[in-house]
Amino acid sequence: MVTPAAAIRKAKQELDEKKQAINPDNLLAMYEMMLKVRRFEEKAGQLYGMGLIGGFCHLYIGQEAVVVGLQDCIKHGDQVITTYRDHAHMVAIGTPMDSIFAELMGRELGCSRGKGGSMHMFDLENKFFGGHGIVGANVPLGTGLAFANKYRDNDHICLDYFGDGATNQGQVYEAFNMASLWKLPVIYVIENNEYAMGTAVARASATTELYRRGEAFGIQGRQVDGMDLFAVRAAGLEAVEYVRGGNGPFILEMKTYRYRGHSMSDPAKYRSKDEVDQVKTNRDPIEHIKEHLLSEKITTEDKLKQMDKGIREDVAQAVERAKASPEPDVSELFTDIYND
Amino acid sequence: MTKQTVRVSLRDAMAEEMRRDNDVFVMGEEVAEYQGAYKVTEGLLAEFGAKRVIDTPITEHGFAGLAVGAAFEGLKPVVEFMTWNFGMQAIDQIINSAAKTNYMSGGQVRCPIVFRGPNGAASRVGAQHSQCYASWYAHCPGLKVIAPYDAASAKGLLKAAIRDPNPVIFLENELLYGESFDVPDDDDYVLPIGKAAVVREGSDVTIVTYSITVGVAQKAAEKLAKEGISAEVIDLRSLRPLDKETVIASVRKTHRLIAVEEGWPLAGIGSEIAAIAMEELFDELDAPVLRVCGKDVPLPYAANLEQLALPQVNDVIDAVRKVCFREEAA
Numbered sequence: 041m042v043t044p045a046a047a048i049r050k051a052k053q054e055l056d057e058k059k060q061a062i063n064p065d066n067l068l069a070m071y072e073m074m075l076k077v078r079r080f081e082e083k084a085g086q087l088y089g090m091g092l093i094g095g096f097c098h099l100y101i102g103q104e105a106v107v108v109g110l111q112d113c114i115k116h117g118d119q120v121i122t123t124y125r126d127h128a129h130m131v132a133i134g135t136p137m138d139s140i141f142a143e144l145m146g147r148e149l150g151c152s153r154g155k156g157g158s159m160h161m162f163d164l165e166n167k168f169f170g171g172h173g174i175v176g177a178n179v180p181l182g183t184g185l186a187f188a189n190k191y192r193d194n195d196h197i198c199l200d201y202f203g204d205g206a207t208n209q210g211q212v213y214e215a216f217n218m219a220s221l222w223k224l225p226v227i228y229v230i231e232n233n234e235y236a237m238g239t240a241v242a243r244a245s246a247t248t249e250l251y252r253r254g255e256a257f258g259i260q261g262r263q264v265d266g267m268d269l270f271a272v273r274a275a276g277l278e279a280v281e282y283v284r285g286g287n288g289p290f291i292l293e294m295k296t297y298r299y300r301g302h303s304m305s306d307p308a309k310y311r312s313k314d315e316v317d318q319v320k321t322n323r324d325p326i327e328h329i330k331e332h333l334l335s336e337k338i339t340t341e342d343k344l345k346q347m348d349k350g351i352r353e354d355v356a357q358a359v360e361r362a363k364a365s366p367e368p369d370v371s372e373l374f375t376d377i378y379n380d
Numbered sequence: 381m382t383k384q385t386v387r388v389s390l391r392d393a394m395a396e397e398m399r400r401d402n403d404v405f406v407m408g409e410e411v412a413e414y415q416g417a418y419k420v421t422e423g424l425l426a427e428f429g430a431k432r433v434i435d436t437p438i439t440e441h442g443f444a445g446l447a448v449g450a451a452f453e454g455l456k457p458v459v460e461f462m463t464w465n466f467g468m469q470a471i472d473q474i475i476n477s478a479a480k481t482n483y484m485s486g487g488q489v490r491c492p493i494v495f496r497g498p499n500g501a502a503s504r505v506g507a508q509h510s511q512c513y514a515s516w517y518a519h520c521p522g523l524k525v526i527a528p529y530d531a532a533s534a535k536g537l538l539k540a541a542i543r544d545p546n547p548v549i550f551l552e553n554e555l556l557y558g559e560s561f562d563v564p565d566d567d568d569y570v571l572p573i574g575k576a577a578v579v580r581e582g583s584d585v586t587i588v589t590y591s592i593t594v595g596v597a598q599k600a601a602e603k604l605a606k607e608g609i610s611a612e613v614i615d616l617r618s619l620r621p622l623d624k625e626t627v628i629a630s631v632r633k634t635h636r637l638i639a640v641e642e643g644w645p646l647a648g649i650g651s652e653i654a655a656i657a658m659e660e661l662f663d664e665l666d667a668p669v670l671r672v673c674g675k676d677v678p679l680p681y682a683a684n685l686e687q688l689a690l691p692q693v694n695d696v697i698d699a700v701r702k703v704c705f706r707e708e709a710a
Contacts, residue, residue, distance in 0.1 A: 119453070121449075150486070151485075151486065151488075152484055152485050152486035152488070153486035154486075155483055155484060155486055156484040156485060156486065157484075160481075160484035160485070162481075162484070162485035162486075162488045162489050163488075164485070164488040164489055169449075169452055169489060170481065170484075170485065170489070171484075171485075172477070173476070174472060174476050174477075177445060177472060177473060177476060177477055179445070180441070180442050180443075180444075180445025180446045180448075180449060180473065181445055181446075181448055181449035181452065181473075181477060182449060183442075183445070183446045183449060184445065184446040184447060184448060184449020184450040184451070184452070184453070185449045185450070185452060185453050186449075187446055187449065187450045187455075188449070188450045188453030188454070188455050189453075191405070191431070191450070191455060210441065211441045211442050211445060211473075213442075214437075214439040214441055214442025214443070214445075215442050215445065215446065217437060217439065217442070218436070218437065218439065218442060218443065218446060221437070375487065376482050376483045376485075376486055376487040377482070377483055377521050377522055378482075378522070378524075378546050379482065379487070379490055379545040379546055380545070
């Protein structure tokens with residue numbers, strides 16, 4: 041009989057093995073991507089403060105390991121769909137930063153030619169299907185992308201991201217039911233950053249173990265430390281293997297944390313500064329990997345500084361290109377409403 | 381020409397398009413094994429199998445969203461709502477996801493999907509099962525909205541809807557499913573979306589309508605002819621895009637206009653017709669435009685009240701007499 045302690049030891053051992061399996065170059069690349077996401081979002085926050093970005097703007101800072109770790113688990117042609125907190129997904133998927141910044145600024149160079157904005161961005165070439173502003177709505181949409189994979193009998197899967205807040209929307213369970221009934225290749229990724237806008241999970245959810253929300257439909261779930269890139273990647277690989285294998289959907293609850301408010305207009309008075317500082321100091325996903333890279337001598341402090349400098353330059357140049365782009369031509373007002 | 385029911389014409393339209401294009405599939409409640417709650421999908425399961433004719437759970441918001449996602453990937457779903465009243469559960473996915481994503485994505489993400497099912501009042505099913513959604517959906521850019529009356533329009537326009545690369549709302553009528561009309565013998569009979577039909581020519585007044593009230597207007601026109609009033613009846617067929625030109629050309633001839641529909645009056649299709657007349661035909665009109673609509677009440681169950689609430693032949697005749705300044709016939 042396997043005791044709980046033995047099971048935990050075994051799980052830890054397996055996790056260690058998977059960590060080892062990450063090729064150092066790959067780990068460095070993922071670190072670089074996390075840093076790129078963070079620098080991108082910091083810049084987006086600045087641009088918002090300067091009035092260059094309008095409307096709503098939801099930043100991903102603190103949550104970087106989730107999207108970067110999972111992106112490493114999927115292959116070209118797999119779909120990604122998410123909510124309005126979507127900048128990071130695009131950066132991670134390889135959308136050029138200038139087209140994302142330009143979209144945030146409502147410029148012609150934007151990925152939607154300025155007609156979508158922060159919450160509605162798409163990159164079909166890279167199979168990124170948005171960017172959706174209605175909480176919970178992208179869950180059935182992503183399930184439909186997975187349905188298309190099954191209909192076409194290909195081996196692609198869909199990563200369908202949503203927040204802890206969306207897990208109380210009815211349509212999420214409608215989607216869970218059909219995904220399980222029809223064994224659709226979809227991974228539901230719950231980015232549990234502890235707050236649905238200003239409401240802590242426990243204040244809104246009768247049960248807070250969100251990875252178990254698929255049990256009524258026979259969907260397996262796993263809770264993962266979403267601040268730990270290694271854990272994210274290990275759980276992601278396992279989920280991808282399961283789902284690609286034709287076993288139906290899987291739920292990954294990523295326990296993560298956003299450092300900034302819900303959106304740029306949120307001063308986050310519903311939580312203490314100390315709470316935020318504790319996470320920044322003790323659980324920061326980027327610092328965690330940095331320590332690993334240095335202690336394992338995969339790279340040096342100097343090289344990482346150079347890397348950061350390069351990213352900051354790339355970000356600054358992308359912003360300049362976006363700023364240089366004009367607003368969309370007035371003729372764009374009436375395009376893309378219908379296709380011929 | 382073959383005489384066939386609207387029900388069979390709709391089924392044939394789906395079957396022909398499914399034979400033509402493997403990306404077309406049908407999903408909805410009871411569409412497969414039960415053969416359709418109103419038997420519109422009868423026989424499709426036998427021909428195309430369970431992969432392409434899919435029974436869903438009772439979960440309109442969910443399966444509408446799922447189908448929109450499948451359409452984003454390039455499949456061409458035909459989603460049946462058992463009635464459009466149930467489709468209201470899914471209206472967020474229809475408008476926010478299906479209608480707007482092409483625009484919000486700068487034309488990257490298309491949504492070739494058809495949502496179809498019976499719309500409007502049936503018979504004695506009460507307020508929650510009897511509502512016309514024509515003006516709701518016609519209001520929204522990004523959608524196309526079709527509301528056919530006869531079997532040929534039903535077939536030709538459903539085929540066009542399935543081939544259309546945009547989300548299409550297809551409003552049928554339960555009471556018309558069993559009605560028979562002439563349908564061309566052509567398995568490639570496709571009608572253009574956005575084109576109205578003059579179903580009766582006349583010279584004294586134009587009656588603009590769509591769906592089941594086309595029949596009401598035609599009966600009224602027959603009776604009016606006996607009074608010496610020549611009414612032209614226009615079946616809009618498509619509500620978005622709306623064929624303004626046909627309406628305008630007709631009113632330039634008749635100089636009188638009434639709009640007939642089953643939906644409620646406020647902000648209805650009739651209101652839009654009146655606005656078009658105001659903007660484009662101000663100097664052509666010899667009388668104010670009148671609307672004949674469903675009464676501004678939830679549809680009652682009692683037979684006498686239900687009849688009062690819905691546009692009847694006599695309501696149309698009364699309105700026509702008014703705009704023609706005729707006294708009631710003795």
